[in-house]
Amino acid sequence: MPLSLNVDAERWRARAQTVIDGSSSTVVPVTKGNGYGFGNPTLAIEASKLGVSTIAVGEYEEIGDVIPGFGGDALVLSPWRPWISTPDASLADHVIHTVSRLDDLRTLAATGNRPRVVIEVLTSMRRHGIDLAELPATGEILADVQFEGFAFHLPLAGDHSAEVRTLGQRALAAARDAGIDTAPIWLSHVTPSVADTLAGDLGADVRLRMGTSLWLGDRSLLRAQSTVLDLHEVRRGDRYGYRQRRAGRGGVIAVVSGGTAHGVALEAPAPATSLRQRGISLAKGGLEAFGRTLSPFRVAGKQCWFAEPPHMQCSMIWLPAGEAVPGVGDELDVDVRFTTTYFDDVTFAE
Numbered sequence: 373m374p375l376s377l378n379v380d381a382e383r384w385r386a387r388a389q390t391v392i393d394g395s396s397s398t399v400v401p402v403t404k405g406n407g408y409g410f411g412n413p414t415l416a417i418e419a420s421k422l423g424v425s426t427i428a429v430g431e432y433e434e435i436g437d438v439i440p441g442f443g444g445d446a447l448v449l450s451p452w453r454p455w456i457s458t459p460d461a462s463l464a465d466h467v468i469h470t471v472s473r474l475d476d477l478r479t480l481a482a483t484g485n486r487p488r489v490v491i492e493v494l495t496s497m498r499r500h501g502i503d504l505a506e507l508p509a510t511g512e513i514l515a516d517v518q519f520e521g522f523a524f525h526l527p528l529a530g531d532h533s534a535e536v537r538t539l540g541q542r543a544l545a546a547a548r549d550a551g552i553d554t555a556p557i558w559l560s561h562v563t564p565s566v567a568d569t570l571a572g573d574l575g576a577d578v579r580l581r582m583g584t585s586l587w588l589g590d591r592s593l594l595r596a597q598s599t600v601l602d603l604h605e606v607r608r609g610d611r612y613g614y615r616q617r618r619a620g621r622g623g624v625i626a627v628v629s630g631g632t633a634h635g636v637a638l639e640a641p642a643p644a645t646s647l648r649q650r651g652i653s654l655a656k657g658g659l660e661a662f663g664r665t666l667s668p669f670r671v672a673g674k675q676c677w678f679a680e681p682p683h684m685q686c687s688m689i690w691l692p693a694g695e696a697v698p699g700v701g702d703e704l705d706v707d708v709r710f711t712t713t714y715f716d717d718v719t720f721a722e
């Protein structure tokens with residue numbers, strides 16, 4: 373039985389639609405990595421229902437996962453590099469490249485296929501982007517590509533409106549020098565209202581790339597659940613698990629679905645087993661003093677202890693004698709980080 377994600381479908385879809393419709397900028401849904409827990413192919417289908425024309429993926433490898441279900445265009449967020457193999461001819465028209473180096477822009481322009489490109493401009497993030505000083509040099513190259521606008525990737529910390537305004541004006545001025553009146557500005561991590569203000573200030577359309585706040589904006593509509601696979605009563609002194617630890621007292625070991633392969637509890641601290649470590653843990657408040665860490669699994673609303681560190685597919689959790697014991701096949705709520713969890717099963721319940 374699986375580790376599953378249950379979605380309150382009607383409300384979740386309505387919420388996403390409200391996010392799209394409520395923004396006067398064009399929202400570009402982002403799906404990448406583990407597809408925010410849903411999986412990229414699933415979010416591609418959901419994005420198509422939202423009526424958007426463009427989505428964004430993280431990597432070139434992800435294009436094939438989304439185009440069949442989506443059908444529209446896909447912006448690739450990771451900047452193009454010379455070692456990237458060209459997408460299939462059937463997909464090429466749907467792919468918008470992000471270009472973050474002048475040399476790469478020249479190389480793409482020289483292909484003669486007029487690929488679709490967004491130029492990423494370096495921001496205070498200092499990750500990828502063409503430096504402002506080099507923007508004028510892009511002008512003459514733009515005629516050999518289908519120019520789709522400028523992108524700014526902003527830090528999460530702080531207000532970066534002023535930075536976008538300055539960079540945006542300079543970038544649009546460079547485009548005007550190349551005979552392009554205006555161009556869309558692609559932004560991330562700004563609120564729709566800030567995006568609207570910036571669109572007005574710059575006299576440009578804003579494309580708002582949005583993942584977390586679109587898909588995971590209301591966690592109450594998402595329920596991660598594990599299944600109880602096995603229950604074993606243990607008495608004080610009984611050994612159990614890979615580590616053959618002894619039970620300090622009587623209770624029940626519950627074997628539940630969800631392990632490291634699903635990304636469950638990857639952040640759990642290693643068990644403190646040595647006497648010295650136990651001493652340290654005791655001094656820190658005793659949470660790990662007996663080689664135990666709190667698990668993300670809940671029984672009757674209460675967070676349970678791991679009996680030992682999670683295995684690949686399942687976990688062993690400890691239910692002390694006297695506490696509620698679920699039945700085999702029962703589902704338990706799990707606290708997960710959606711961007712690092714791989715569910716076996718995603719269910720949209722109507």
Ligand SMILES: *Cc1c(COP(=O)(O)O)cnc(C)c1O
Pocket residue numbers: 402404449525559560561581582583584585
């Ligand atoms: C991942 C990513 C996003 C989406 O980020 P969220 O925080 O999930 O909305 C937007 N823009 C860029 C450039 C990204 O890499």
